[in-house]
Amino acid sequence: MKILVTAFDPFGGESINPSYEVLKNLKDNIEGAEIVKIQVPTVFYLSVEKAIEKIKEVNPDAVLSIGQAGGRYDISVERVAINIDDARIPDNIGQQPIDTPIDPEGAPAYFATIPIKEIVEEIKKENIPASISNTAGTYVCNHLMYGILNYIHKNKLNIKAGFIHIPYLPVQVLNKPSTPSMSLGDMVKAIETAIKVIVKSCKKSR
Numbered sequence: 623m624k625i626l627v628t629a630f631d632p633f634g635g636e637s638i639n640p641s642y643e644v645l646k647n648l649k650d651n652i653e654g655a656e657i658v659k660i661q662v663p664t665v666f667y668l669s670v671e672k673a674i675e676k677i678k679e680v681n682p683d684a685v686l687s688i689g690q691a692g693g694r695y696d697i698s699v700e701r702v703a704i705n706i707d708d709a710r711i712p713d714n715i716g717q718q719p720i721d722t723p724i725d726p727e728g729a730p731a732y733f734a735t736i737p738i739k740e741i742v743e744e745i746k747k748e749n750i751p752a753s754i755s756n757t758a759g760t761y762v763c764n765h766l767m768y769g770i771l772n773y774i775h776k777n778k779l780n781i782k783a784g785f786i787h788i789p790y791l792p793v794q795v796l797n798k799p800s801t802p803s804m805s806l807g808d809m810v811k812a813i814e815t816a817i818k819v820i821v822k823s824c825k826k827s828r
């Protein structure tokens with residue numbers, strides 16, 4: 623069994639992206655599943671192209687994407703991706719789509735196909751704050767989640783997919799008063815816990 627995990631490069635003036643720091647620290651094998659890691663650029667469309675390229679190459683059982691949600695205090699497991707780009711800031715190549723459908727022929731939205739409630743419960747059992755989020759925003763993270771689910775849906779692939787937003791790392795908030803952060807150790811443990819749940823659910827649906 624293979625699980626593809628994607629993370630983003632830094633954006634919006636940050637010099638690191640916690641999702642990539644977590645990705646680098648994930649075990650290479652979790653519950654018998656091979657963990658394949660890829661960093662994608664914080665760029666509309668190109669991020670999805672890179673992820674799809676990798677999906678074709680490794681044929682994973684599930685794809686878990688992670689991204690930074692600066693300002694959120696907990697691990698947020700996204701329920702839904704919507705068919706819209708509405709960028710508050712330009713992406714890493716200067717694109718700033720406003721009120722633009724991601725795929726004019728695609729569904730208005732797709733729900734995550736990973737077990738989001740069980741993931742939240744298991745992360746909380748590790749004493750790490752986590753919750754379901756009902757919006758992944760309208761920037762590149764939502765775009766990637768939508769793009770992957772849309773690709774899987776259109777090609778009728780048996781691949782589960784979902785997205786988890788994580789807070790800033792403590793080093794990112796040194797000069798951001800009253801802004802939450804979470805340690806790398808806790809975030810790695812939370813994502814590895816999420817992957818365990820995903821591996822179990824993939825085994826069941828085989």
Ligand code: PCA
Pocket residue numbers: 630633639641664688689690691758759760761762763764
């Ligand atoms: N977070 C951004 C895009 C890249 C990332 O890590 C977002 O939430 O859309």
